[in-house]
Amino acid sequence: MTHTVTDRFLRYVVIDTQSDPKSSTQPSTEKQKDLGGVLVEELLEIGVVDAHIEENGYIYATIPSNVDKPVPVICFCSHMDTAPDFTGTNVKPQMVLNYGGGDIQLSPQQIIRVSDNPALRDQLGNDIITTDGTTLLGADDKAGIAEIMTAAQFLVDNPDIRHGTIKLLFTTDEEIGRGVDKVDLTKLGAQFAYTVDGETAGHIEDETFSADGVEITITGVAIHPGFAKGKMENAIKIAGAAINRLPKDVAPESTTGREGFVHPTGVTGSMEKAVISLIVRDFTDDGLTAKEAMLETLVKDVMANYPNSSYSFEVKEQYRNMKVILDRHPEIVENAVEAIRRAGMVPVRGSIRGGTDGSRLSFMGLPCANIFAGGHAFHSPLEWISRQDMEKSVMTLVELATIWEERAKIMM
The missing domain is CATH 3.40.630.10 (Zn peptidases)
Structure with a gap:
């Protein structure tokens, strides 16, 4: 051979x-x-x-x-x-x-x-x-x-x-x-x-890893920018704020061995609606659940600054x-x-x-x-x-x- x-x-x-x-x-x-x-x-x-x-x-x-x-x-x-x-x-x-x-x-x-x-x-x-x-x-x-x-x-x-x-x-x-x-x-x-x-x-x-996908959909408030003061809540900016809040020590580029991570893989959107796609990885199901809970808490904290906007948080199992x-x-x-x-x-x-x-x-x-x-x-x-x-x-x-x-x- x-x-x-x-x-x-x-x-x-x-x-x-x-x-x-x-x-x-x-x-x-x-x-x-x-x-x-x-x-x-x-x-x-x-x-x-x-x-x-x-x-x-x-x-x-x-x-x-x-x-x-x-x-x-x-x-x-x-x-x-x-x-x-x-x-x-x-x-x-x-x-x-x-x-x-x-x-x-x-x-x-x-x-x-x-x-x-x-x-x-x-x-x-x-x-x-x-x-x-x-x-x-x-x-x-x-x-x-x-x-x-x-x-x-x-x-x-x-x-x-x-x-x-x-x-x-x-x-x-x-x-x-x-x-x-x-x-x-x-x-x-x-x-x-x-x-x-x-x-x-x-x-x-x-x-x-055990693996899930997470999709966060943000619905903002769109209005003509010339009349937006005090009214507009730009979904793109809200998505950016959420991504900016992701902990840097729970990312692929800062973890190794048996450490899991949260990783944004895509962002699409307009003023009215934006979608953030992420993958979550951990070697235990408990660790996976904890990271997803952290992620949703983070999003809720960001959304508190945008009272007229809303979000949905969807978790899809990928593999275990x-x-x-x-x-x-x-x-x-x-x-x-x-x-x-x-x-x-x-x-x-x-x-x-x-x-x-x-x-x-x-x-x-x-x-x-x-x-x-x-x-x-x-x-x-x-x-x-x-x-x-x-x-x-x-x-x-x-x-x-x-x-x-x-x-x-x-x-x-």
């Missing part, structure tokens, strides 16, 4: 698959199916005979069990879309062979600095894949796809490696929060799952911390930890300051942890990944398949 995963990755990243949050369709962009068609063709070529793409762009496939005892059916999942944050058109991947340390200059304006990417210090002698600095690379999550595909081929080509049934699922629109909206879990038929969508090699993540579900099935993480160890790394358990398809899948009835894919600096033109870390991911997936088979007799 030495170079196969790299070859696959380099093929996949040049296919533009950006999702579009403004689209109401699924997939949100038809070009995601361009990669889907390639993946189905490759799966069929390696002997995964049921591989197919459905109308929503999802790819389902099965590697049948090669043992005669019951083994839990596990699923490996990655998403095909790339983030809308930065262009993914005309990706030109390049490779720094035998990285010798120091910053990597992509262009006069774009430099991957070690000071911003301390993980580069662990990559000496490795081969680093980057872009030319004008696009995303797409390692999030085409690295995960390439790794799953390579592991699938390795298992099919080596029938002496004992494993239970392995399901493959490639999703669309994960980057815009719709990744598993229409996944058919009955059709998938898995009991446990792993998204291959994490960062640093050796990491396994069983915890995410998958640890609640995974703690009921400790074997999911335990088996992944052992697989990482067998693949030659020191396992590191961690939390995600965000969410994955696995968050939603877990609460839909498919408990799902997140395994590293090896990429760094996601959603930016400074994205990078090493060939060696992708190979470690492939080895981890193969080991994981064998561990579930080995331990089946203990669990069943």
Whole structure:
């Protein structure tokens, strides 16, 4: 498998698959199916005979069990879309062979600095894949796809490696929060799952933020500005006052680790009506509730200065911390930890300051942890990944398949 995963990755990243949050369709962009068609063709070529793409762009496939005892059916999942944050058109991947340390200059304006990417210090002698600095690379999550595909081929080509049934699922629109909206879990038929969508090699993540969206609608008092004295209450200004009151120590740019935040993501409006869109994140539901209460109190305090105006405050649940579900099935993480160890790394358990398809899948009835894919600096033109870390991911997936088979007799 030495170079196969790299070859696959380099093929996949040049296919533009950006999702579009403004689209109401699924997939949100038809070009995601361009990669889907390639993946189905490759799966069929390696002997995964049921591989197919459905109308929503999802790819389902099965590697049948090669043992005669019951083994839990596990699923490996990655998403095909790339983030809308930065262009993914005309990706030109390049490779720094035998990285010798120091910053990597992509262009006069774009430099991957070690000071911003301390993980580069662990990559000496490795081969680093980057872009030319004008696009995303797409390692999030085409690295995960390439790794799953390579592991699938390795298992099919080596029938002496004992494993239970392995399901493959490639999703669309994960980057815009719709990744598993229409996944058919009955059709998938898995009991446990792993998204291959994490960062640093050796990491396994069983915890995410809990997440809500908040929409604050402010109705002001609009009147001709020539006759506005003592009467006008400009909804745009009220919205600005509310945003200005947001605590600076509860923001994405000032929090880390297990600290949550409140983050405005959009403002639209006129004198008469303005809408503020925010996201609220915390690792506990209580923390989420407390931040939302703080936010509404803040808005009420601002509105007190505008007695003829009104507001509405709407909270929409987005996803919840998958640890609640995974703690009921400790074997999911335990088996992944052992697989990482067998693949030659020191396992590191961690939390995600965000969410994955696995968050939603877990609460839909498919408990799902997140395994590293090896990429760094996601959603930016400074994205990078090493060939060696992708190979470690492939080895981890193969080991994981064998561990579930080995331990089946203990669990069943």
